[in-house]
Amino acid sequence: MQERILRKLFLGFIQVHILYHAAQAPIYGAWLIDELASHGYALSPGTLYPILKQMLSMELLTQEMATVSGKRRKYYHITPTGKTALAEAKKRVQLMHEEINQDHDIF
Numbered sequence: 388m389q390e391r392i393l394r395k396l397f398l399g400f401i402q403v404h405i406l407y408h409a410a411q412a413p414i415y416g417a418w419l420i421d422e423l424a425s426h427g428y429a430l431s432p433g434t435l436y437p438i439l440k441q442m443l444s445m446e447l448l449t450q451e452m453a454t455v456s457g458k459r460r461k462y463y464h465i466t467p468t469g470k471t472a473l474a475e476a477k478k479r480v481q482l483m484h485e486e487i488n489q490d491h492d493i494f
């Protein structure tokens with residue numbers, strides 16, 4: 388799918404993915420690009436990094452530099468606000484899922 392559509396229409400989904408993974412363990416950009424690609428979100432660094440920056444400014448994530456296995460990278464951590472937003476997103480995803488999948492049989 389076109390990156391512009393991915394970015395605009397599925398921005399919230401992408402952000403929920405990011406929050407979900409940051410809640411499991413600190414994450415970094417290159418790992419996220421691969422992870423999101425495995426779910427069909429083919430994002431370039433030029434698209435992903437502004438999304439991360441926006442999530443930092445919303446205080447959903449924090450970042451720190453860390454060296455792991457000899458590689459120095461920016462790691463993103465979820466904040467308490469991010470955890471609250473993730474819990475709310477899970478409820479809403481569930482409700483949306485129920486709604487948009489309820490009437491399969493009608494069509």
Ligand SMILES: [Zn+2]
Pocket residue numbers: 404408422423426
């Ligand atoms: Zn994922």
